[in-house]
Amino acid sequence: MPFIEVKDIVKMYHDPKRGKNLLALDHVDLTVEKNEFLCLLGPSGCGKSTLLNMIAGFEKQTSGTILMNDKEVTGPGADRGMVFQQPTLMPWLPVWENVSFHLKLKGVGKKERREKAQEFIDMVGLKGFENHYPYELSGGMNQRVGIARALLLNPSVILMDEPFAALDAQTKMDMQEELVRIWQFHKVTVIFVTHSVEEALILGTKVAVMTHRPGKIRELLSIHLPRPRDVTSHLFNEYKRDILGYIREESKLAKAT
Ligand SMILES: Nc1ncnc2c1ncn2[C@@H]1O[C@H](COP(=O)(O)OP(=O)(O)OP(=O)(O)O)[C@@H](O)[C@H]1O
Numbered sequence: 001m002p003f004i005e006v007k008d009i010v011k012m013y014h015d016p017k018r019g020k021n022l023l024a025l026d027h028v029d030l031t032v033e034k035n036e037f038l039c040l041l042g043p044s045g046c047g048k049s050t051l052l053n054m055i056a057g058f059e060k061q062t063s064g065t066i067l068m069n070d071k072e073v074t075g076p077g078a079d080r081g082m083v084f085q086q087p088t089l090m091p092w093l094p095v096w097e098n099v100s101f102h103l104k105l106k107g108v109g110k111k112e113r114r115e116k117a118q119e120f121i122d123m124v125g126l127k128g129f130e131n132h133y134p135y136e137l138s139g140g141m142n143q144r145v146g147i148a149r150a151l152l153l154n155p156s157v158i159l160m161d162e163p164f165a166a167l168d169a170q171t172k173m174d175m176q177e178e179l180v181r182i183w184q185f186h187k188v189t190v191i192f193v194t195h196s197v198e199e200a201l202i203l204g205t206k207v208a209v210m211t212h213r214p215g216k217i218r219e220l221l222s223i224h225l226p227r228p229r230d231v232t233s234h235l236f237n238e239y240k241r242d243i244l245g246y247i248r249e250e251s252k253l254a255k256a257t
């Protein structure tokens with residue numbers, strides 16, 4: 001039994017303002033095994049965020065089902081930690097309170113929340129910024145607060161929507177390494193949306209390539225590369241060439257429609 005099953009998902013957005021409907025996802029099927037690191041690649045607007053939001057339970061599909069551990073996903077849950085494309089922090093709370101906000105909701109005391117938050121603040125490289133407010137941080141630092149907040153929940157699935165897109169090259173590399181370490185150590189399952197073929201190949205055990213909108217899964221590849229991934233290796237670049245080929249085809253098809 002797969003850990004997560006996305007079965008025949010269709011998502012139609014209604015646009016009452018323009019009196020039109022928009023088909024975002026068109027019969028998507030996808031299975032994710034436990035401990036898998038699945039990277040989801042696809043052109044802008046193909047429905048990656050929509051799909052991730054549905055697995056998170058924030059968005060409702062028009063038809064189809066999503067199962068996790070054989071139970072239907074009907075709403076958000078602490079078993080799924082989400083890192084959004086845009087960090088969604090509470091501007092009136094300092095970093096450590098943003099990171100440990102879920103614990104506050106559970107009634108955990110301040111001292112314990114502060115300690116727990118520190119562990120994850122250190123993990124994402126924000127030591128020294130515990131008492132800063134979101135407006136005092138850069139975009140990339142805010143994104144790291146969002147990552148720390150998701151990890152603190154100790155979820156069995158981490159859903160990440162282009163979490164490193166706003167980071168500089170060095171921080172991005174550090175965060176990618178850290179995420180692989182967390183994934184290996186905590187045995188979590190990760191679904192990671194990215195635009196970067198290279199990033200997908202640095203991280204993933206599998207890479208799903210989506211079609212242009214309305215999105216479907218076009219290819220699902222198992223990535224058999226040793227870790228740490230060597231971006232200069234022959235095999236890495238063979239995978240890269242194949243995937244870029246699919247993406248180019250999709251972009252041509254998108255322009256033709
Ligand atoms: N809340 C919404 N209401 C109406 N249309 C929406 C909504 N959210 C997304 N869409 C539409 O659905 C399609 C898919 O959007 P989505 O954000 O899932 O794409 P994406 O693959 O994540 O793109 P990107 O790579 O640019 O983030 C787009 O055409 C978008 O305009």
Ligand SMILES: [Mg+2]
Binds near residue numbers: 048049085161
């Ligand atoms: Mg998106």
